[in-house]
Amino acid sequence: MAILRQGGASRALSASFKRLSASPSARNAFIQGSARQAAAVSSARMASTYYTGEPEAPIVKTDIPGPKSQEKITKLTKVFDTRSINMLADYTKSFGNYIVDPDGNTLLDVYAQIASIPLGYNNPALIKEAKSSEMISSLINRPALGNFPSHDWAEILETGILKVAPKGLNQVFTAMAGSDANETAYKAAFMYRRQRDRGGPAVEFTEEEMESVMNNQSPGASELSILSFKSAFHGRLFGSLSTTRSKAIHKLDIPAFDWPQATFPLLKYPLDKYAEENARAEADSLAEVERLITSYHVPPCAVVVEPIQSEGGDNHASPEFFRGLRTLTEKHGVLLIVDEVQTGVGATGKFWAHEHWDLPSPPDIVTFSKKAQTAGYYFGDPALRPNKPYRQFNTWMGDPARALLFRAIVEETERLDLVRRTAQVGDYLFGKLEALAAKYPGQFENLRGKGRGTFIAFDNPRRDDFLKKAKTFGINIGGSGPSAVRLRPMLIFEEQHADILLEALEKIVTTW
């Protein structure tokens, strides 16, 4: 077992962190060689290809939380709600794929801040970016982007956020996080639909619209909806929460819009065994979507969907299903919004998960956040810019400092070919998990995510215990939905990390 307990390795580890953070040229510590070389290697004892000095294995020194963490949590509880704390972290000591806590516990992190760390902790390339004069200026001279963009904003967008824009979508509206990215996308959809119904961008608002909207009434406030799917998660502000259908605890007591939901196809695994049944579930789902689009009493102007329902438990559907959804929404003149907040930026083995679908035409809108470290929505149709200025606007409209960070993330991802590598590592990991699932029936149920990079999940009947126990074996891992264990490693997760993970997973299910 590759986990060290109370080991002396932690001192050496700290030393290498210090060296890295002290050195201004820490980026040089990155191995420059082709990532392809690493693919052949699979020793659990091999360190990271990308990080010099990354731990070779987890180190578990204390219970988690240990005494030092406990003390700090007690202090924090006075001013901050700590009931949702998973573990306290010392980010100055965390490195690469490993998260370190104040007690010196060093865990292989396959949860990665709820799937939002792309390139590892204290990544040298990002340190370099953070130290740049451009970043410093962006951080302290934060503009009201819609009014006073910087002279180089076009260039920052084009070399960063827009460089990785999904095919067919060459425009972006920047936002702060997943929730407001989705909500501003919804706003664009409402304005687009009403403009079309009104007869085009040149048609002026009526007096009645102008007056009624100030009272939050129609016709000024539209009586349209966004259609989402059961088990979906799209955020927790009032509009996004109205499309979120993950768990009651996310929604209770909060007023919601009367918007419709369709059943997401509930696939059975293994897929090849249930092919016919699954195809029927998908056809039923599409039929329900069509029925709701054409007959729901608050007509949908858009359908929002995750490529893989993540918070809802890693629920997949086939590319055929999504192609059907694209065809259906186009047929009825309803926008298709693909929420790539959790699936975007490489983890599925494509930069955007919807690239797996081979759609007949691009989605109308794609939203992003998390691993992008910034947020927003992409679109292509110029008509999705509202017909007048100040309709889609707010003070900050995103954050140029975070846009610079995303640009550095994109550069590093491309330089190291990390999306293709993630596809490879995912295939390796999935194969090994299939073997584990066969060896321990009932423990790795409904294994899913084949061909979707490291975006893999399975169900375990004692899921909550499973997650807790993982920490004792040196793994930080997350759950979702009622019983899923979801793997959300970073893009620098390699075969040797997979081996450590697999060893720990086996330990968990053999030591109940």
Place this chain on the structure above:
Amino acid sequence: MAILRQGGASRALSASFKRLSASPSARNAFIQGSARQAAAVSSARMASTYYTGEPEAPIVKTDIPGPKSQEKITKLTKVFDTRSINMLADYTKSFGNYIVDPDGNTLLDVYAQIASIPLGYNNPALIKEAKSSEMISSLINRPALGNFPSHDWAEILETGILKVAPKGLNQVFTAMAGSDANETAYKAAFMYRRQRDRGGPAVEFTEEEMESVMNNQSPGASELSILSFKSAFHGRLFGSLSTTRSKAIHKLDIPAFDWPQATFPLLKYPLDKYAEENARAEADSLAEVERLITSYHVPPCAVVVEPIQSEGGDNHASPEFFRGLRTLTEKHGVLLIVDEVQTGVGATGKFWAHEHWDLPSPPDIVTFSKKAQTAGYYFGDPALRPNKPYRQFNTWMGDPARALLFRAIVEETERLDLVRRTAQVGDYLFGKLEALAAKYPGQFENLRGKGRGTFIAFDNPRRDDFLKKAKTFGINIGGSGPSAVRLRPMLIFEEQHADILLEALEKIVTTW
């Protein structure tokens, strides 16, 4: 007139910027002496007390936008909606109170990124903070705060955000910007009220609640409301937009909740002349609030109010009015949420504008953003923490990097005594504006903000032209509401800057 046209001063200016940004100890450029000394000085030619090398006057070289800006705007338009652009800025060259554009135009900035820059462009103390290893780590190791806070998060909160917490409110929920700060505050209010109605935190949700909420229906989704005021602005996401009543263009086509609005007292100026009428308007407003609280068909669980309605046109009400609102909300068990997104962090001559009111008991919730450079809501009552974890939660829950920046802003504001100085400078400016208003009847109408620091506004019948013309005299200034010119200088705005501003304002109204 203290405006240089095509002057040679711009070269000297660039040199001083370079020196400051190149030097790691740029903070030393700050004059360390007491701010009190500066108060006696009022020469328009005197440079900043705080910034060595700040321009002594605006420089207008070209039309705005000039040729270089035009070229860049044309490029930006391809990927970004530029119809709301006020002017392009070069933030690497902007300094202190002055914003510089790509054509070298150097404007005294009394708009300050829609009231969100607290301490001037390229502030040396903030540069120092941006370069700190703590900031670099926060920027590149962004945590999911609710799950994995850093070991020093309590300390960062206590020495920063919570150090300036409004009296009586010792807790904070961190957010990203004003809109989600308000929306999470609303969510807290809904959960608080339902919990009370349900019989306390220990009472479990019913099956009916758990099921209905997944369909966005009551009783799980509450049928409660947030009461706001006419002309209010609280943000543009779906919940906050339902409380925003500023302009139709902000709201058109977006679905809204059926929430009530009360008339904000429409004060007449000068206040002493209309004392009786104004008192009646305030009494009427309070009576309307009470009527809506007790009889609106979607019962309010909270009243949200800005200390000064900012986007709505700088509408003031008296401390008596706000004391009445506090008494009234307490009487009916409705929360009082004070939205200090624009008024907070010193501009009114108190750190929080509601400190001017001498309330019988603190507001229940105070929201903040803009000059804090981060966002969130303060509260005091522990019952405002929802009864279970994950009810108020999201992935990032704010941004520790921005929390560090706010801490540095607080330290610098205290070190230079800038809140008290802003009160002084505001008094000076208001007095001079009164004289201008008397000299040019009809041009500076309804002058307001006396005793509220530099948070001053007036109406002009040709407001939009007024704002455009200001640029030709070297001033960047904003409007709000139907006809208001609003002054939103930074906290480093001094008497000498006020003199430059006043001279320009006089030029504007004498050269129509």
